[in-house]
Amino acid sequence: xxxxxxxxxxxxxxxxxxxxxxxxxxxxxxxxxxxxxxxxxxxxxxxxxxxxxxxxxxxxxxxxxxxxxxxxxxxxxxxxxxxxxxxxxxxxxxxxxxxxxxxxxxxxxxxxxxxxxxxxxxxxxxxxxxxxxxxxxxxxxxxxxxxxxxxxxxxxxxxxxxxxxxxxxxxxxxxxxxxxxxxxxxxxxxxxxxxxxxxxxxxxxxxxxxxxxxxxxxxxxxxxxxxxxxxxxxxxxxxxxxxxxxxxxxxxxxxxxxxxxxxxxxxxxxxxxxxxxxxxxxxxxxxxxxxxxxxxxxxxxxxxxxxxx
Numbered sequence: 001x002x003x004x005x006x007x008x009x010x011x012x013x014x015x016x017x018x019x020x021x022x023x024x025x026x027x028x029x030x031x032x033x034x035x036x037x038x039x040x041x042x043x044x045x046x047x048x049x050x051x052x053x054x055x056x057x058x059x060x061x062x063x064x065x066x067x068x069x070x071x072x073x074x075x076x077x078x079x080x081x082x083x084x085x086x087x088x089x090x091x092x093x094x095x096x097x098x099x100x101x102x103x104x105x106x107x108x109x110x111x112x113x114x115x116x117x118x119x120x121x122x123x124x125x126x127x128x129x130x131x132x133x134x135x136x137x138x139x140x141x142x143x144x145x146x147x148x149x150x151x152x153x154x155x156x157x158x159x160x161x162x163x164x165x166x167x168x169x170x171x172x173x174x175x176x177x178x179x180x181x182x183x184x185x186x187x188x189x190x191x192x193x194x195x196x197x198x199x200x201x202x203x204x205x206x207x208x209x210x211x212x213x214x215x216x217x218x219x220x221x222x223x224x225x226x227x228x229x230x231x232x233x234x235x236x237x238x239x240x241x242x243x244x245x246x247x248x249x250x251x252x253x254x255x256x257x258x259x260x261x262x263x264x265x266x267x268x269x270x271x272x273x274x275x276x277x278x279x280x281x282x283x284x285x286x287x288x289x290x291x292x293x294x295x296x297x298x299x300x301x302x303x304x305x306x307x308x309x
Contacts, residue, residue, distance in 0.1 A: 004134045006057040008108040009037030014092040035067040038137035045257035048291040061086030085109035110142040129159035136165035145169040152177035178214035229273040235309040238277040254283040
C-alpha cells in the first residue's frame with residue numbers, strides 16, 4: 001500500500017482572472033476548489049492511475065472537513081487527525097491572457113503538541129514490509145526542521161520505503177535518513193548543494209553526489225525542460241512536448257505519484273521515467289489542482305523523449 005502524508009494540507013481555491021491588474025478591482029471568470037497539499041495531490045493522481053492509497057493528514061475546521069469529504073467522495077481512504085485549528089486555504093490565481101500563475105499560500109496554523117506524533121504512531125502501526133510512504137510539502141509552525149528525518153527513520157523501521165518531496169532545511173535533514181527517493185526542482189537542489197545550479201548537467205552532477213550519500217533515486221524536475229531521473233545504475237533525461245498550460249500547481253506531485261506507482265508495480269527505469277514525465281505534463285494541462293485523467297497521461301507517453309546520460 002502507498003501512504004501519503006500531508007502535515008500542512010490546504011483547501012486550494014483556484015480563480016481565473018483574465019488581465020489581472022494589482023491595485024484594481026478584478027472580476028473572477030471561473031473558480032474551483034480542490035483538496036490540496038502535496039501529499040494529498042499525490043493521492044489524487046494515484047487515484048487517477050487506479051492505484052489505491054491512504055492519505056494521512058492533520059485537518060481542522062470547516063476547510064479540513066471539506067478536504068476529508070472530497071477525498072471520501074472520490075474513494076481515497078483517509079487517515080486523519082482532526083484539531084480545532086482551521087485548515088488553511090490557498091489561493092491560486094491564473095491569468096490566461098498574460099499567461100501567469102500566482103500562488104498565495106497561507107502558512108497554516110500551528111498544530112497542538114503531540115498531534116504529529118500521534119499521527120505518526122497511527123501510521124507506523126499500519127505499515128508492513130513492501131509499503132511505501134510519501135512525505136511531502138511544508139509543515140505547520142511548531143514542528144522541528146528534523147521532522148521528515150524522524151518520520152523517514154520511523155517508517156523505514158516499520159518496513160516501508162520512503163519518498164521525500166520537501167525543500168530547505170526539511171530536505172537537508174531528511175537526507176540524513178537516506179530516503180528511497182527525493183524530488184527537488186533545480187532551485188531546491190541548489191539549496192541542498194549550497195551552490196547555484198543552472199543546467200541539467202549541473203543537476204546531474206549534484207544528483208550523483210546525493211546518490212553516493214545513500215539516496216535511492218533523485219528525480220530533478222526542470223519545468224518546461226523536462227526532468228532528470230537518477231538511480232545508481234541508470235540516469236535518464238526526459239523531455240516533454242509543449243502543451244497548453246492550465247496550471248503548474250501539482251505537476252511535481254504528479255511526478256512523485258507516477259514514480260510511486262512505478263515502484264509498487266516494478267516498472268523498468270525507462271518506463272518509470274516516461275510515466276512520471278507524462279503524468280507531470282498532463283497535470284500542467286489541467287486547471288486547479290485536479291489530477292489529470294488517465295487517458296491524457298497515456299496519450300502523452302509516446303511523446304516523451306528519453307536520453308541516457
